[in-house]
Amino acid sequence: MIQVRVQRIESIRDPEGNLGKRIELIEERVIPRFAIQPKTEEAKMIRNVVQALQQQLPMARTRAQFAFPKIILFLTEQEYELLGIDFDVNQTYELKLSGQAIKFRKAP
DSSP states (O other): OEEEEEEEEEEEEOTTOOEEEEEEEEEEEEOOOOOOOOSSHHHHHHHHHHHHHHHHOGGGOOOOEEEEEEEEEEEEHHHHHHHTOOOOTTOEEEEEEETTEEEEEEOO
């Protein structure tokens, strides 16, 4: 199961002039921090001070989060209705790939 977020929805026209939608889905991943072991006592003390500040100040906490393009759907209005999902920008969905099928479900 992959969590994706709708980043953008645009109205488009296909080559025949039919109205449709372009739906851009991204996967957001939290990149784990690598623990770097300082070699000097001064560096260890600075690391401890920074860690203490991050625990005390919520705004000082940083998480490295990156958005990766996952799927871009180009659907006619009819295809969009057949899909049966009302995509909303910033809404998160669970994406399941199995048996040559793609399934979407709103994330809790």
